[in-house]
Amino acid sequence: MVRNVESSVDDVYEWLLKKGVSQKISQIFRELLAEHGLKQHISDATHRLGHTLDVLITREDSSILKGIPFVADPGICDNNGNRSGDPLAIRTLLRLSKAPRERRTVIFRKIHDINIDNFRKDLDFSSVTYKEASVEKLIIHYNRVLTATIDVHAPLKSKEIVIRPNTPWFTDDLYSAKRDRRKAERLMRRTNLAVHKDIFNQKCMQVTKLIQHCKSQFYINKIQEIGSDSKQLFKLTNNLMGNTNLSVLLEHDSEIDLASKFGEFFIGKIQKIRENLCSLTKSPTREVVLRADIKFDGIPLEAFEPMSIAEVCDIIGDAPTKSCKLDPIPTNVLKQCSESILPIITEIINKSFSEASVPLDFKKAIVRPLIKRQGLDKDEFKNYRPVSNLPFLSKVLEKAVASRLEKYLNDYQLHDNVQSAYRSSHSTETALLRLHHDITS
Structure with missing residues (x-):
């Protein structure tokens, strides 16, 4: 042989x-x-x-x-x-079998089953005196109360799920049509008659046409819902064209070791930037290039004015409903219970202002390394950039600080006249209009 x-x-x-x-x-x-x-x-x-x-x-x-x-x-x-x-x-005969579907164990909470009224009633922040507590103590108390409350109303559960293709266009009519096609197939195999084969072929054609109709109708409705939102339209188009950016990482045997190596690399990169900045500022030959054109006669900004509950409420209401794994409760639940939580959030922000410090928990983030550009060597750490997902309350504090800084700059007219970035009611359009006016006038 x-x-x-x-x-x-x-x-x-x-x-x-x-x-x-x-x-x-x-x-x-x-x-x-x-x-x-x-x-x-x-x-x-x-x-x-x-x-x-x-x-x-x-x-x-x-x-x-x-x-x-x-x-x-x-x-x-x-x-x-x-x-x-x-x-x-x-x-020859081949021994073929359908590949088993991927299974995954997920941990979740049934957030939609929470009774918001009962959740509000169970929130109790009275065990801490706000005036005597430091900002760090308030943060610990805030996280403890919210975590304990959500554990009662929506405890953590684990479940094994089967990873299936994402088919949001699948409808009940399509499900019934596929079930009828399967019945016709079983009948054709059992009788082996030509008439049953024709019926099965007709069912197959019906299912194929219905799939095409369901897909097209789903995406037509989706595009109409998006309207003029170019960001969502671009995302949908990429999804239709199959241009999904798959996350790539270095080859590794242990996820913990890989995370530690990424952490060391990013921290070392920041330390190098700080060292270079320090060496530049301490250089005796360095000249001060940026000088004030006009002498400032206003009041120096030495402390931030405390935030009111109404101002914090506006910041939370305008913020995107995005959550971080470090948050004690999801942002959508926090917004629904804002009346009960606003006093302690406002006190945390004002304590941070008065102590001139950012709480340690606000400096923690879920860092995800992303490849800078497709085609770069995935085995080089320098080709990755860190993307941080901060706690929601940390972003609220940032917005509060930004609002106070913006108010101070506007009150004393400290913005540059030609600045268009990071200013309200200013954009690339205003910059182009200013440039066009300067050229033509």
Whole structure:
């Protein structure tokens, strides 16, 4: 048997040589089979001249073949009706099975089952005196109360789910049509009648047309809902075209070790930037380039004015409903219970103002490394940039500080006249209008 296999492979090599392929390439092909543990199963001739030009190659330890491969006449005829037995066909039975679906264990809370009225009643922040507590103590109390309350109303649960394709366009009508098609298929296989085969083909055509209709109608409605939101439209178009940015990471054996290496790299990068900045500022030859054109006669900004509950409420209401894993409760629940939580949030912000410090919990973030550009070497740390997901309350504090700074800059007219970035009612359009006016006037 081994001898026949070797001779059949030699026939392939002989055919390659006749086609002008060098002996070196033929030898590489022979060595590849042996090097990778491959086996050629066809020993009979598949060509009218007695050569084996069609081969069937599998791995030596593969169990995909259910039967012994054999050479047979495929029964193909030419235009004149003459049987064409060159080349012959290779027939065998294959042991194929549907790949098992991926399963994953997820941890979740049933947030939608929370009764908001009962949740508000159970919130109790009275055990801490706001005036005497520091900002760090208030943060600890805030997290403890919210975590304990949500654990009662929506405790953590684990569940094993099956990862299925995302088909948001799937409808009940399509489900019924596919069920009818499956019934027709079973009937056709059982009776093997031509009439039942025709019925099955009709059901298949109906399902295919219905799938196309459901898809097109779903995306038509989706585009109409998006309206003039170019960001969402661009995202939907990328999804339709299959241009999804898959997250890539370095090859690793341990996720913990990889996270530690990324952390060390990003921290080292920040330290280098700080060292370079310090060396520049301490340089004796450095000249001060930026100087004030007009002497400032206003009141120096030495402390921020405390925030009111109404101001904090506006900041929370305008903020995107995005959550972080470090948040004690989801942002959508926090917004619904804002009346009960606003006093302690306002006190946390004002304590941060008065102590001139940012709480340690606000400096923590979920850092995700993203490749800077597709095509870069994924095994180089320098090709990744860190994207931080901060706690929601940390972003609220940032907005509060920004509002106080903006108010101070506007009150004393400290904004540059030609500045368009990071200013309310200013954008690239205003910059272009200013430039056009300067050129034409």
